[in-house]
Amino acid sequence: MAQQPRRRPADPGGTHVPGPGRSSVGLPSITESARYALTEMGPRRGLLTLLSVNQADGFDCPSCAWGEPAPEHRRTAEFCENGVKAVAWEATRKRVDAAFFAAHTVTALRERDGHWLESQGRLAQPMHLAPGATHYTPITWDDALALTAARLRELPDPNRAVFYTSGRTSNEAAFLYQLLARRLGTNNLPDCSNMCHESSGAALKETLGDGKGLIAYDDISEHADLIIVVGQNPGTCHPRMLTALEAAKRRGARVIAANPLPEAGFGRFRNPQTARGLLGTGTRLADRWLPVRVNGDLALFAGLNRALTDLEDARPGTVLDHDFIDRYCEGFEAAVAAWRALDWSRIEALSGLSRARIEACAAEVLGADRVIVCWAMGLTQHRNAVATIREIVDFLLLRGNIGRPGAGPAPIRGHSNVQGDRTMGIWERMPDAFLDRLGDEFGFDPPRAHGLDTVGAIRAMRDGEVDVFVGLGGNFASATPDTQVTEAALADCALTVHIATKLNRSHLCPGTEALLLPCLGRTERDRQTSGEQFVTVEDTMAMVHASRGRLLPGSPYLRSEVAIVAGLGLALFGDGLGWRAMRDDYAVIRRHIEHVVPGFHAFEQRVRQPGGFMLPRAPRDSRTFPTATGKARFTVNPPTAADVPPGHLLLTTVRSHDQFNTTVYGLDDRYRGISGSRRVVFLNPDDLAQLHLRDGDLVDLISVNPDGERRAPGFRAVRYPTPRGCAAAYYPETNVLVALDATAIASNTPASKSIVIRVEPAAHRETGQ
Numbered sequence: 001m002a003q004q005p006r007r008r009p010a011d012p013g014g015t016h017v018p019g020p021g022r023s024s025v026g027l028p029s030i031t032e033s034a035r036y037a038l039t040e041m042g043p044r045r046g047l048l049t050l051l052s053v054n055q056a057d058g059f060d061c062p063s064c065a066w067g068e069p070a071p072e073h074r075r076t077a078e079f080c081e082n083g084v085k086a087v088a089w090e091a092t093r094k095r096v097d098a099a100f101f102a103a104h105t106v107t108a109l110r111e112r113d114g115h116w117l118e119s120q121g122r123l124a125q126p127m128h129l130a131p132g133a134t135h136y137t138p139i140t141w142d143d144a145l146a147l148t149a150a151r152l153r154e155l156p157d158p159n160r161a162v163f164y165t166s167g168r169t170s171n172e173a174a175f176l177y178q179l180l181a182r183r184l185g186t187n188n189l190p191d192c193s194n195m196c197h198e199s200s201g202a203a204l205k206e207t208l209g210d211g212k213g214l215i216a217y218d219d220i221s222e223h224a225d226l227i228i229v230v231g232q233n234p235g236t237c238h239p240r241m242l243t244a245l246e247a248a249k250r251r252g253a254r255v256i257a258a259n260p261l262p263e264a265g266f267g268r269f270r271n272p273q274t275a276r277g278l279l280g281t282g283t284r285l286a287d288r289w290l291p292v293r294v295n296g297d298l299a300l301f302a303g304l305n306r307a308l309t310d311l312e313d314a315r316p317g318t319v320l321d322h323d324f325i326d327r328y329c330e331g332f333e334a335a336v337a338a339w340r341a342l343d344w345s346r347i348e349a350l351s352g353l354s355r356a357r358i359e360a361c362a363a364e365v366l367g368a369d370r371v372i373v374c375w376a377m378g379l380t381q382h383r384n385a386v387a388t389i390r391e392i393v394d395f396l397l398l399r400g401n402i403g404r405p406g407a408g409p410a411p412i413r414g415h416s417n418v419q420g421d422r423t424m425g426i427w428e429r430m431p432d433a434f435l436d437r438l439g440d441e442f443g444f445d446p447p448r449a450h451g452l453d454t455v456g457a458i459r460a461m462r463d464g465e466v467d468v469f470v471g472l473g474g475n476f477a478s479a480t481p482d483t484q485v486t487e488a489a490l491a492d493c494a495l496t497v498h499i500a501t502k503l504n505r506s507h508l509c510p511g512t513e514a515l516l517l518p519c520l521g522r523t524e525r526d527r528q529t530s531g532e533q534f535v536t537v538e539d540t541m542a543m544v545h546a547s548r549g550r551l552l553p554g555s556p557y558l559r560s561e562v563a564i565v566a567g568l569g570l571a572l573f574g575d576g577l578g579w580r581a582m583r584d585d586y587a588v589i590r591r592h593i594e595h596v597v598p599g600f601h602a603f604e605q606r607v608r609q610p611g612g613f614m615l616p617r618a619p620r621d622s623r624t625f626p627t628a629t630g631k632a633r634f635t636v637n638p639p640t641a642a643d644v645p646p647g648h649l650l651l652t653t654v655r656s657h658d659q660f661n662t663t664v665y666g667l668d669d670r671y672r673g674i675s676g677s678r679r680v681v682f683l684n685p686d687d688l689a690q691l692h693l694r695d696g697d698l699v700d701l702i703s704v705n706p707d708g709e710r711r712a713p714g715f716r717a718v719r720y721p722t723p724r725g726c727a728a729a730y731y732p733e734t735n736v737l738v739a740l741d742a743t744a745i746a747s748n749t750p751a752s753k754s755i756v757i758r759v760e761p762a763a764h765r766e767t768g769q
């Protein structure tokens, strides 16, 4: 971000805060990308690697799940600043090898922060922490897999094992992993999605019969008249979405953003791909910004639905799509009755937006034939998240904005293959039809009892009900809520096993015994006995495509995730299910997927086409709604919001521009004007004054929960235009504040964006960093 509206001197803690930015990307983004690529990868390796990101014959960017334009519309550089960081971070030349572990005890490493740990480089060799040992020491692959298999085999009950997945895992590895867990006899397959878009899946499945988003790339770029972006920060988290929004704007579409923070990505977008973008002032992306209160979105959409109903009452037959409603929907009457009974003063209080402002939005909706609503974590991580998303479905149903071009719900997924992992069966509650086909394909009887999700797994570990924890990627200790509880829960396991690319906090919260198994990343060549392999992924638009790494593996010891999971399968069960053939040739896995997972017919041929193929989604394809009743369902969602007692604030937790989840690339957040620290809390100027605090003061954040308080010490107060009573700070530093029991109704997603806190002057004077 280049434009800095007002510069303020660095505060005593060194945190520089010029205030929120008004434009995004542009030249600073290119300079920043080049710096990362050069430092981590070197010039030649850097350029070669970046030119194959998101190309039809290249690898899928390991950053977010945003999709690509059709192959003929792709550019030479089809990546963003954050994609470059993710690629450079993985393709770094630094290594964490046996010598590194010999030089550092686990206890010493625990003193380091996540940024330092991951900065040390790629994990280079399998490591073992023996019971009672102070250091990780090298172990052979055979011994590591045999040890894991032995511990799993010894379990009195397979449900005493937990198999966690993070969303970077390929379809092939995910399919094998769920097969392994179910063959062992458990559905304990928690994943990062439990903390991410679970609320979206729950709401969409219940109301429309399909938990996925219903749009394609060109619905945004070419067809929609109005795009509402709510609870999402695309400038940082899905930067290539700005290109699609820019295309929409250039043909006259309108954009409304609803966000408590005035994110720079909604200001002027200076497209780095065009001279106009680099040299000119760029395209202003949001026509309207609604500074909704944290957790005020249910009230906002209820208000919008109320306003639409009022407009219909005033001009019957001109506002709602009665043909669509009569033919495809149920529950309309009850929903309308509930909206008519709504009290505007309550909507205004909960949303923080005036009736006039909401009605002006409704008027804008009337001017748009085709409407898309995009959202991300700003909506999903609240107690009432599922109700909020159901209310958005109501909003779309009212005007038939589902199942036609340029319209529909668009939960924008996070991790690059989190959607694919779910499609492959990474879910603790897969439906029986899937389990039946899996059992038929491999000749065994998969368990039917639902397994543990992420929060359930932490509780079970805490309560001594789990002996073996296996993580296929991710950073379970830092990404989950209630950090202290989770770390102790991991330490309570007999064995923890992490399949990973980089060292992180989770690896330093070992069970009695622990293994660290280093794997190939997306950027690397994957050679098996039948030759070079590719893997497949699914983006947020349900496009399935191939991903092929180009770089030589970072160390001779690295194995692919597929080879590791298949190796564990062999060690556990012998070759009954054909693990060896699947490991040697991933096309064999894809053949099994074709038989088990709907929508994958002719998988191998179709995925070899440039750009891949789109999975079917019945509501989008044919206005067929596979709900319990076969109808799209209006629901009644009485507006609620987190209860914040006087003297308290509602804290939301967000990502900086310099991180990917728990991977912290650096300590700056350029678009919000922060540099040099992540321990900051954004506060409204009036709240600061009321707390007798000044900008730059050091404070502690204390969360208030039914089971007691939690403290996160040493944050700099930063004056920022958040709505009154609403605060924001970075994740994962604030995860200590999220009580394990504070989860969303019906999705069990940690409510990490509605934390009731108290702010106090810091008890100790030393700062974080």
Ligand SMILES: Nc1nc2c(c(=O)[nH]1)N[C@H]1C(S)=C(S)[C@@H](COP(=O)(O)OP(=O)(O)OC[C@H]3O[C@@H](n4cnc5c(=O)[nH]c(N)nc54)[C@H](O)[C@@H]3O)O[C@H]1N2
Residues within 6 Å of the ligand: 063, 064, 065, 082, 196, 230, 231, 232, 233, 234, 236, 237, 238, 258, 259, 260, 261, 263, 292, 293, 294, 295, 296, 297, 376, 377, 378, 379, 413, 414, 415, 652, 653, 654, 655, 656, 657, 659, 660, 661, 662, 753
């Ligand atoms: N660079 C980068 N890219 C990423 C990631 C990353 O960490 N870094 N993570 C990936 C993953 S896994 C995911 S899930 C996505 C996350 O993508 P986002 O969901 O966009 O990321 P968050 O920072 O969690 O931000 C949520 C946005 O919601 C706003 N918000 C917070 N609370 C509320 C609320 O109550 N209501 C409303 N309306 N808005 C609110 C915040 O101000 C912020 O703009 O990004 C993916 N891409």
Ligand SMILES: Nc1nc2c(c(=O)[nH]1)N[C@H]1C(S)=C(S)[C@@H](COP(=O)(O)OP(=O)(O)OC[C@H]3O[C@@H](n4cnc5c(=O)[nH]c(N)nc54)[C@H](O)[C@@H]3O)O[C@H]1N2
Residues within 6 Å of the ligand: 118, 165, 166, 167, 168, 169, 192, 193, 195, 196, 197, 377, 381, 414, 415, 472, 473, 474, 475, 476, 479, 480, 499, 500, 501, 502, 503, 504, 519, 520, 521, 522, 561, 653, 654, 655, 660, 661, 662, 663, 731, 732, 734, 735, 738, 752, 753
């Ligand atoms: N307070 C708060 N908490 C949150 C959130 C929030 O907004 N606020 N967001 C939640 C969300 S949306 C998500 S998705 C979760 C994220 O939770 P996770 O997915 O568990 O966490 P990540 O930080 O993405 O995981 C990073 C680690 O993955 C490993 N890794 C990277 N690439 C690969 C690979 O190719 N293969 C393998 N095997 N390992 C790899 C590296 O070792 C790296 O350290 O966090 C959740 N937690």
Ligand SMILES: [Mo]
Residues within 6 Å of the ligand: 192, 195, 196, 197, 413, 414, 415
């Ligand atoms: Mo996510």
